[in-house]
Amino acid sequence: MTSNVRIAVLLALPAVCPGQVLYEDILKGPGANWLTYAGDYQARRNSSLKQITPENAGSLVSKWVYHMPKASGLRTNPIVYDGVMYVTNTNEVRALDARSGRLIWEYKETRSKKQAVNRGAAILGDRVYFLAADVHLVALDRRTGALLWEKKYGNVEDGIFASSAPLALKDRIIVGVSGGDTGMRGFVAALSASTGEELWRTYTIPAKGEPGSETWADIRGNTREYGGGATWLSGTYDPEMNTLFWATGNAWPDFYGGDRTGDNLFSCSLLALDAETGKRKWHFQFTPHDTHDWDAQAWPVLLELPIRGALRKVVVHANRNGFMYVLDRTTGEYLNATRIVEKLDWASGIDAKGRPILVPDKDPTPGGTRACPGVRGATNWMSPSYNSDTGLLYVVTLEQCDIYTSSAKEPEPKKNFAGGGANPKPSEIGQFFLRAFDPKTGDKKWEYPMTGPAESWAGTVSTAAGVVFFGDDDGQIVAVDGRTGKHLWHFQMGESLAASPISYAVDGKQYVAIASATAIFSFGLFEPMQQLEAPKITIK
Secondary structure, eight states, X not given: OOEEEEEOOOOOHHHHSOSOBOHHHHHTOSSSOBOSTTSSTTOOOEEOOOSSOTTTGGGEEXXXXXXXXXXXSOOOBOEEETTEEEEEETTXXXXXXXXXXXXXXXXXXXXXXXXXXXXXXXXXXXXXXXXXXXTEEEEEXXXXXXXXXXXXXXXXXXXXXXXXXXXXXXXXXXXXXXOTTSXXXXXXXXXXXXXXXXXXXXXXXXXXXXXXXXXXXXTTOOOSTXXXXXXXXXXXXXXXXXXXXXXXXXXXXXXXXTTSBSOOTTTTEEEEEETTTOOEEEEEESSTTOOSOOOOOSOEXXXXXXETTEEEEEEEEEOTTSXXXXXXXXXXXXXXXXXXXXXXXXXXXXXXXXXXXXXXXXXXXXXXXXXXXXXXXXXXXXXXXXXXXXXXXXXXXXXXXXXXXXXXXXOOTTSOOOSXXXXXXXXXXXXXXXXXXXXXXXXXXXXXXXXXXSOOOOXXXXXXXSEEXXXXXXXXXXXXXXXXXXXXXXXXXXXXXXXXXXXXXXXXXXXXXXXXXXXXXXXXXXXXOOOOOOOOOOXX
């Protein structure tokens, strides 16, 4: 793989990057550093920093802005370690001074002919890892950006590409694939952090004769190995159980299910995988036989909650289909589900086994069928956060309905055929809300309504001081009180947002950073300049 590495600013790198990032460092969760996409392995995205509070958040100001060359829709989640920030764009990584935004180095993977959004990097040891769009894992020296190695783990000819942030775990890097609308076969794989060698691979769509293949009754006799089930969002991890929790994408074709009768496992599901071997421990399917493109690509948040009188290890999943699920983390047992949006009419509820109670005539049709939520879902991959002090889960939700259409054209694997489509009426563009839920009960405690065109993809980060930051639908980063939802501060970034904020600290100062469509912004508390005395001049 050819590449282009440029060291743009020669800082005192041994002082800026003194140590190695250990697995144990990531286990500690976010503080001064932000070491993995979701902040910690549990996807709680709750920073331990307390310098920015509900009382002083109103004095936040922009500290620096770094404009990413040729960027048009950044989705990167910054990684920060010892004062250096690592951000990604399509097929490239840049290291920035987290104090000032100065460029330290840049790496561009110039061989890939595939272009795709990129959600971020991973860091482990003295290396930064990211996924090139043409399904390569790339390992760089985090101090210089020098290419150490790259490893191909899939073929774009199979209808797949890469867009997610990899997950660094002990001695391995966990990766997934995108392309669920093209007739591909999704998988999760573990690659060696040292060499890129594949350690295991678990497919999300069973091959003929494998368990789950009986849920794909294809009337045309086509193979169902190309049933979708993409894995384009990073997962979460329980170190005590040594278990990965990875969500899977929609069944293919997206909107026409006539050729794939049955539940279509393991699409629209949550998989619990043994991190050592990749063996599936259990699965839970949120939307059997999905025909609305409601894949399960939203964050599985790992919590300990009192359920029916006992403290249980659970996974909480706010799903695109409009329900928030609570599952037993050890067994996958369904515990409960509650609505997270008002506009939900495809199911009247969830039964005792966790299956939706379907409302008739809500599947897409050639003439169009109105159904709620819309195709973007009640929520999506925008990051939620959880603060154990408030006991609240903060979720960006979308109230929207769409007109779903279908086409019975014979699908051709590895081709971009969705079997229909979905769009809202011009008078029903929808509205975003930041909502705070008590995951123990599913009760909504407060909501913050947004204005805008219903086009945002931004998520949240919460802090130990009780502040929640999020990107809103008008292109603003906003701070609210985590207990009440009261507005504290906002900053207009001037363009759309499709990424989630983080918080970090350098030299004892707390910052909040987020990517806009074309730039990285970092914010901190206002510091008044010291009054300087005018120099005394003696004229002789």
